[in-house]
Amino acid sequence: MRSTTAFRAVLAVVMVLAASAAAGETGRGFTIAQVKYRGGGDWYANPTALPNLLSALRSRTEIEVGARAATVSLDEDGLFLYPMLHMTGHGKISFSDDEAANLREYLERGGFLWADDNYGMDRSFREEMRKVFPDDPFVELPFDHAIYHSFYSFADGLPKIHEHDGGPPHGFGIFHDGRLVVFYSFNTDIGDGLEDAEVHDDPPEKHEAALRMGVNIAVYVLSN
Numbered sequence: 001m002r003s004t005t006a007f008r009a010v011l012a013v014v015m016v017l018a019a020s021a022a023a024g025e026t027g028r029g030f031t032i033a034q035v036k037y038r039g040g041g042d043w044y045a046n047p048t049a050l051p052n053l054l055s056a057l058r059s060r061t062e063i064e065v066g067a068r069a070a071t072v073s074l075d076e077d078g079l080f081l082y083p084m085l086h087m088t089g090h091g092k093i094s095f096s097d098d099e100a101a102n103l104r105e106y107l108e109r110g111g112f113l114w115a116d117d118n119y120g121m122d123r124s125f126r127e128e129m130r131k132v133f134p135d136d137p138f139v140e141l142p143f144d145h146a147i148y149h150s151f152y153s154f155a156d157g158l159p160k161i162h163e164h165d166g167g168p169p170h171g172f173g174i175f176h177d178g179r180l181v182v183f184y185s186f187n188t189d190i191g192d193g194l195e196d197a198e199v200h201d202d203p204p205e206k207h208e209a210a211l212r213m214g215v216n217i218a219v220y221v222l223s224n
Contacts, residue, residue, distance in 0.1 A: 030057070030222065031066035033082040035113075036073045039094030045118050046088055049194035053214040060215060061151070063222065074099035079106050084221045085113045088191045090120035093128050100131040107132070107181040112221045115184045116191045119164045129174065129182065138172040138184060147171070147183060150220040152212040158185055159209035161193035161202070180224070183217060190214060 032050055037043050050069035058065040069086075072079050075098055079085075085106075087093075095103065107113065115125060126138065141147065141157070148154040148171075158169040169188030173180045192200050193210025202210075 029064035029066040030084075030218075031068070031070055031082065032084045032086050032218070033070040033072040033079070035085050035087040036071055037087065037089075037093050037095070038099075039092040039124060041089035041091030041093050041121055041124070042118075043087070043089050045090060046191040046195050048196045048199065049088075049191045050086060052194050052196065053211065053218070056211045056215055057218055061219065063218075074103050079103075080109065080111070083111060084218065085111065087113060087115040087125075088118045088121070090118050091124075093121055093124045095128045095131055097131070100128070104132045107176065111181070113182045114217050114221075115182065116189065117184070117186045118189055118191055119162075122186060125184070133174055133176060133182075136174050136176050138174055138182075141171045141173050141180075141183075145171075145173075146224070147180070147216060147220045150216045150223060152216055154213065154216070158188050158190070159193075159206075159213055160188050161206050161210055162189040162200070164189065185213075 031054065034050060035043060054065050054069060057063050070082060072082065072085070074095060079102060103113070115121075117125070129138070143155065143157045148157055158171045160169050164187055167187060170186045172184040172186060174182035174184075190210050190213055193202055193206050194214055195202075197204065197207045
């Protein structure tokens with residue numbers, strides 16, 4: 001069930017964002033930029049995930065959505081054109097000092113990073129984020145946090161999509177100056193669930209849960 005108040009706030013914000021969002025390949029409107037990082041990890045994992053999420057945003061909300069997702073490196077000035085970044089993968093992540101500084105500036109200026117562990121990036125991602133915000137540790141978000149209720153309601157927090165190490169999923173965040181600037185979905189693999197259903201043979205309810213959570217994250221970003 002969507003929150004009408006939050007959704008109205010989204011519409012007000014997205015009208016501004018749509019006018020200034022990156023055009024060209026992605027087209028006019030809100031889009032998400034996939035982070036191309038160094039270190040050897042497969043930053044390009046889940047190639048159908050973001051297209052499916054953007055399609056869901058286009059069909060389920062009144063948000064003006066760009067034609068496709070973007071790709072951006074952390075050392076590019078173009079980073080600042082996108083209100084939301086996405087990072088995923090299975091392997092090692094590495095930030096140079098300049099990339100860490102650029103990402104910090106992006107987040108301090110109002111940007112948002114959603115990182116989704118595709119099983120294997122956890123250790124290096126946490127280490128690299130300490131370069132970005134050494135004084136702002138990850139904290140687990142309570143189930144009543146707005147990111148779980150911005151459009152659909154997830155009473156128990158993140159949905160569990162894939163088993164990986166077993167146990168429950170975890171939604172971690174980094175807060176800077178009182179604002180949630182990084183959301184890290186761990187031990188669930190939302191990105192796999194967002195992919196075309198036949199890629200991982202996920203049942204319809206898992207695909208739908210992943211889509212709903214992805215919509216929630218995007219709506220939260222635009223309304224905060």
